[in-house]
Amino acid sequence: MADVSLVDISKRFGAVEAVRNLSLSIADGEFVVLLGPTGAGKTTTLRLIAGLERPDRGIVVIRGRDVTREVPADRDVAFVFQQYSLYPHLTVYDNLAFPLRSPAHRTDESLIRRRVQHVAELLHIEQKLGNRATALSGGEMQRVAIGRALVREPAVYLMDEPLSSLDAKLRAELRLELKRIQRELGTTILYVTHDQIEAMTMADRIGVMNEGELIQLGTPRDIYERPESAYVASRLGMPTINLVPAEALAGQSPPEARTAGLRTEHIRIFPPYHPGPRARVYLVEHLGDQNHVHLRLDAHSLVTLADPAQELKAGDEVSLEFREPLYFDQRGNRIVTQRRPA
Template identity: 60%
Template sequence: MAETRLNAVSKSFGIKPAVRDLSLTIRDGELVVLLGPTGAGKTTTLRLVAGLEMPDSGTVTIGGIEQTQATPAARDVTFVFQQYSLYPHLSVYDNLAFPLRSPVRRTPEPEIKRIVGEIAAMLRIDDKLGNRATQLSGGQMQRVAIGRALVRRPAIALLDEPLSSLDAKLRSELRIELKRIQQDLGATMLYVTHDQIEAMTLANRIGVIEQGRLVQVGSPREVYEDPANTYVATRLGSPGINLLPRKLFPDLAVPGDVATIGARTEHMTVRPAKNGADARVKWIEHLGDQNHLHITLQDQTIVSLVEPDTELKVGDAVAIEFTRPLLFDRDGQRVR
């Protein structure tokens, strides 16, 4: 495994910029997740690292060696796609062994047997080695695809939304498995997704990307608690952060350039108020261990977190207090 560095990389397709002046370092043994919506430039960034696209400007360095103009075959990288991309006529064993038998990295068969056995056991598919790929479940096929990317211990493994085609239960299970495998191997990974739960649970660091620009990089907790702007703030959190006009809370002491108050569900206190209060409970979402309180204030809807035994009910007047508000200016940039 090795450190991978993107330095001021840009890529356009025709007149449309896909990646803009992007700089990012994926440290040795680190799992970095690029988080953003469809069209943000996530997959193009992966393809630039893999050599499937050449940058218009900037450099790509892998393991201390500049690889900007190197072919994909010359780079020590592997790619896991959203679709499994297995060889259906081959067994699980042969699918896993395939990269080790390539002319570029031919490995002795006894060594192949040892490596495939180790990876299969780690992926918990060692009892499926004799099966054809078409005899596997979706989750098992994706494990094989991940294993095929890891058998030769690449400098960096690139993963393009590999869990998005699986059902919710399987996604949850494989998230845990993938993190365990990455830690056990000490693998260096760059993973892209639009799923905030994947980003929060998998990443050592998250890079939030918007229209080809890397907006903020930090640990999941840092990005969640200390977003650089409203775009980053809305990428994490379920339910999403409340972004409220400052004028709704004239008594709140904030700097003069604040236009928007951001409040996550757990960063507010809601208590009963007199009937003359403007804010009222519109709906209570019962989730077992907690409730989400949906409140209307003028033309705004606010979602807050309350204990399951709350005495508040639909129609009640309430007062809202912020415990840790996030403040933003008119351009959506953070005011600290």
């Protein structure tokens, strides 16, 4: 049974249609990530599930129950926001225990102790239980904020960029921990982010949103390898997929293609005597383990990655080979091409 379903939801704020005809089912124990640019409607989707907004149209179903008309407290959800929102005067223990002591979830103190202890261990903050919330680092505060949601064991966790205020190292660490905890506890999570690495590494399925619509929903691999459109293709991949007119690929493109999408793995760089389209290197950025190579192919700019061992410098002429690029028609929809046998 799907734990959370949105059925044909729309929500308008004045002239802005924040969410449009959105249907989404999240299975029990599934980790779904909503990815999309600012203003795409991601936060509004979470707020509609939490009951912080009422849809103009459509219904919200949690654990098989239509909760569309219910207030937030009656829905079985926990929300983790981008900012920690802890009670500064309380200890870590009391912050974690707080949701279990609310009138809506009155719980026996010995059970509270066990739950708090368990969650503190999961998040590696058991040494900090006696500290005041203000005596914590940013990363520890955000762990407590996540922990406050985890003590409750609701039907679904709604997380709105919970790691975005942290530095890169902590974000990478907590990303792994969150995924581990989700696997261990079998929790259902709907998670909003701008960060494609978070989406790729944590999600069972990614939903790509744009202008209030869910435009593709699939596994990270599906979204990356089989994007339905050039727009979806450009949401995942570092550097961003190169979109060039199909004719730039010199007869290689199918006739109906208007645009070719070249990811770094679709571009191979050879010395100039190798057959293939000629390009010129105009910038090489050294990133340590990789080089970002900026190329000019006729009037088009391409960015790709290269092994630092491959000697390339600005001004070099090179020959390119394009291997199984993606192709898009004039509406930007991907053209499904036959893959070469491996």
